[in-house]
Amino acid sequence: MSGEPRRKNGISTRAVHAGLEPAANLGAVTAPIYQSATFVAADTAELMAINTGQKRGFVYSRIRNPTVLAAEQRVAALEEAQSAVLFASGMAAIAGALAPFLKAGDDLVTLPDIYGGTVKYLREVLSAQGVNVIWSKGITVEDVAQAVTPRTRIVYAETPTNPLLRVVDLPGLAEVAQTAGAKLVVDGTLGGPMNQRPLELGADIVVHSGSKYLNGHGDLIIGAVCASRELTRSVRSFQQASGSMVDAHSAWLMMRGMATFALRMRQHNASGQAVAEFLESHPKVARVMYPGLPSHPDHMLAQRQMSGFGGLLSFEMHSPEAARTVVDTTRLFGIGPSVGGVESLISQPGNTSHFSVSADQRRAMGISDNLVRISVGIEETDDLIADLEQALDAVK
Structure with a gap:
């Protein structure tokens, strides 16, 4: 019946169809590659309407590109997130998930069992920017709760962890973060949105190294940040300012990989x-x-x-x-x-x-x-x- 809620497609179906509109692309069954840096408007009025968000359109690929947008929509559909932002690498995505929500003097609490590249970023980049990185003594909810301070703005976790495959109690960490007025940011790369969806378990932001399971073919360096539209607006603003965007061909490769x-x-x-x-x-x-x-x-x-x-x-x-x-x-x-x-x-x-x-x-x-x-x-x-x-x- 027309009044009934629309049935949600399964993950295999979303992996094939999300982000793709064949009717809008001459019937193509794969997303076109818009290999263009610049898009032109019909007149100044249209350009301003696109700039202000009153009309859907594209101006410059550092800001927005149709192929990249299609891939972002597919990632968001897999993660069942409102929105996703693609980055030039998984490490760029981690920076994009953290930097917009931190300033000098803030605390970030991280679990000790995390990827080596993230360790380097936290120790050498965030610390140099005046963010106080606090390492919890273990991965339990109690360990993290003891590490939280009144200045904590982010609790950062990875689950399962790399390389020891520890699993972190996400609902428990979400409660700790929420009580502290902080955001829970989770690297969900090793779980992948088929095996685990941290947003459903209380996380605010999920990061993926899309080079891994999402793409799956060993031919692409790419990252993704998934969250509510409210949070991804800040993430996208950081991306546009820092220039860590994805090119159209990489986004197309990502879509091809996600189909399977x-x-x-x-x-x-x-x-x-x-x-x-x-x-x-x-x-x-x-x-x-x-x-x-x-x-x-x-x-x-x-x-x-x-x-x-x-x-x-x-x-x-x-x-x-x-x-x-x-x-x-x-x-x-x-x-x-x-x-x-x-x-x-x-x-x-x-x-x-x-x-x-x-x-x-x-x-x-x-x-x-x-x-x-x-x-x-x-x-x-x-x-x-x-x-x-x-x-x-x-x-x-």
Whole structure:
């Protein structure tokens, strides 16, 4: 009936159709690439109407581009956010999610288990701008609550964390942030909007390195910030002033990658679980970190706030030499950084994701030289397990 609310499409459907209007683009089933820096108006009146928002239109691609807008609409649809802003990289997106809401003298409380690039940004950039970065002693709600001050404006978290795959209690952190009058900003890259949607769990802003699961093809550096329209207006203003925008071709690649997002995530989830179970059963592996395992310290929490556990996992060998042997002996796993691609990757985090973090700080974070991180791609699960098995056989 016409009076009934419109049925919400599932995530696979949104991944294919959101942001695309074939009728407005000569019937094209993919978004056109508007490879133009400048757009012209019919007259001064139209230009002013576009500038003031009275008419939909485009003036300059640093401000707004049709292809980028389409990709932003698709990201927002996947995350079920009111709005999204695309950035030139995941790190640019992190800056875009934090900088507009902080000034000198403000406090930012961050959990200790976060991506190495973010550690560098917080320590070297925000601190130099006069923001006081406070590191909670742990990842629990109680740890964060103890770190909050009257000057706290942002609580920053990453879940699941990289590379230890800890899961953070988002509703609990949201309550802490709200009580303090702060915003909860969450890096949701490793959960992805299929497995976890932080906005539904109380976060104010969600950041993604779109180079990972959202794009998924290992050919694009891009980031995204998702939030309410009220908050993304400030984020977009910061982006336009700082110049960290996305070009039209990159946005088109992002849309192409997102079309298969849900399909890929199902394989990542299935293979990630199977590989984690295999590694946990192997006598040469000391410990496996994967939220889908009952042995994981946050398994019950992960079951409550995640619908799948992704393709990233870490495991510890009994020595640094054994860890290096596994990394160097695999055949299907490429040795390199990044996660969430169709191809499987392997590394020791001290050489990749946390290379910019000192050895002492890595140890304090629980990242030992025995640790191996793998990003499980979409290859045949049995082939990946066989490859890991032969690599483990090489360990003396």
